[in-house]
Amino acid sequence: MSEEKNPNLVIDDTYEPVTYDPQYILMVNNLKKYFPIKGGLIPHTVGYVKAVDGVTFNLKRGTTMGLVGESGCGKTTAGRTILRLSGEKTGGQVLFNGQEVYDLSSKEMRAMRPKMQIIFQDPFSSLSPRLPVGEIIGEAVREHNLVPKEEFNDYIDQIMDDCGLQSFHKDRYPHEFSGGQRQRICIARALALNPEFVVCDEPVSALDVSIQAQIINLLEDLQQKHNLTYLFISHDLSVVEHISDTVGVMYLGSLVEYGETVDIFRNPLHPYTKALFSAIPIPDPDAKMNRIVLEGSIPSPANPPKGCKFHTRCAMCKEICKEVVPEQREIEPGHYVVCHLFDQ
């Protein structure tokens, strides 16, 4: 049939399965998430938006991984797909503590949920305006029967205290709080379930600089206290450098570079990473700017360029880049890059 021939509709979900390594809390292998585009007179799928297109990384227990990239590159979708929050995946593996997340039944998934939590981007729209703060934080705790009924109130007080909220805030509603306090409520809500792994989806982007520092310090303190693992999604590179141990740089749905924070910031290899880092404004009027300004904007993920996805904006584009998809290569131990420039 004609559908078979349309290259836009072919989903390549082959991957080499990984085996569980206990030092990693999360192993993501070639994860893909496509969203169908409906069109035509009789609506049918005419293509896919390849929001996450082959993301592979491992996350050690108790560490923080930063995920950076421009808006629309699929950072948030990657975070949500890992938590199984946006329907079924399209391909790949997500091993959480060695367990494939997408193989669980809904009952098993429910038991797994407290272990993996998310802090959403916008503290103004992610809190129900009709629930008092105590209920927002405590609802899931009660639902999952995490603490006995008689200890419930003390437990909520304890969590709120950890997150820098006072216990008399419990009966107030979200609109009575400032942005920084609301973000604290979001953090308290996630931590109340005693999670092992938290996806922080741009937790400080909506906040002022002085409040940002408070929230970042809070997240770091809580990580030490509860041995948490964070996946920190942000477009603010300076924040990511400060908080994370490893960094993944995303472009158009795939990781282009991945490694230790120190390695990546000291020695960025991929041309996109270089351009991204050179665009960070430095608060020093005398700082020299060797800025690589990228031309144009990010191509549409529904119709990504052939070969290397970055070749349309790359200053060092070669012939091979336009045809062949580059492979992931390990340049230094733990420092991976996806670029033809590093072919032998």
Place this chain on the structure above:
Amino acid sequence: MAKKKSEGYLSAKESRRISRENRKITNVFEKQRKRKNVPEEEYLTQMHDPKNAVEFDDLHTYFYTDAGTVKAVDGVTYEVPIGKTVGVVGESGCGKSVTSLSLMQLLQRPQGQITSGAIRLNLGDKCYDVTKAPDDVMQKIRGNIVSMIFQEPMTALNPVFRIGAQIEEVISLHDATGMNEEQMKARTIELLEMVGIANSEGVYKMYPHELSGGMRQRVVIAMALACNPRVIIADEPTTALDVTIQAQILDLLRNLKDKINSSIMFITHDLGVIAEMADYVVVMYAGRIVEKGTADDIFHHPAHPYTIGLMASKPVVGKQVDKLYSIPGKVPNPINMPDYCYFKDRCEMCVEKCNGEYPCEVKLSDTHYVSCYRYYDQRKED
């Protein structure tokens, strides 16, 4: 009397009383504004320094809300020299945007009123006090002599009109003497090319939703530049954009400023962007200027504890610290401002004198001013 049950709570009766009083105050201002045929002498003044494009002189902008009076801008004095960029930094709610809206006379009236002070705008051969200028005069100034680049390129454009029509509207209102339709279109396309839109003929016919965020911001900039304004107010023009697109837009603004020799008032909360763009920096906190000086003064010799805290709380790429400094507490309630230094409750460098009234401006050098008691003994005589 159930005046206050808890902090921030107002009874309906109390709220009604406040709004009645507010109406009395705002009616006086509105009556003053609504007069017809105001003679030019009333708003004609002299610039203190003819090298300045705009001078803010002890500006007070208040909002009369039903919960009380918000002193959004409370005594702000600074100058924007011709051909220079002035960066205004501060947290949200500190009055940076309200200052610029006062200059444009775009405040939400009747609640928002300029209660005192002057904004002197240099028109070349004469000078107007914007605070006293009537609406019909303001209409000729807005978009023509002073124009604004808004924060959200998504909402600043009208979704139901084509890009070309929206830019042409600005030209036809101010600059269209002796232009026919074709010339106007040519000028619009020239503007689109100037802001670096490659496919300018195509974009001319497009609707805003067909463009990406960076492209929309370019269109908004093209609109602001349409009449070669003397002053451009850029209100967080890159906050909603990615770093790579931000770099493109900042480059563009820098080049354009040199091309048409106008002044830019650059409002942002990103210190990195300010360092890159600004010649002079104004740091605002809770409606007042706490520190002002050249970019070099502010970034290399920050004096006010708030400026120092702000710099320390921003992580910088390449500088690793174990723990970020965070300014404790939060901004005081704008309705009940304390009568001592507004920053005292969050300040870790307080001295005894800080309990006194709000500190006055101390001159540290010819360009560097700070409002803090810690520098009173370093004061230089004028």
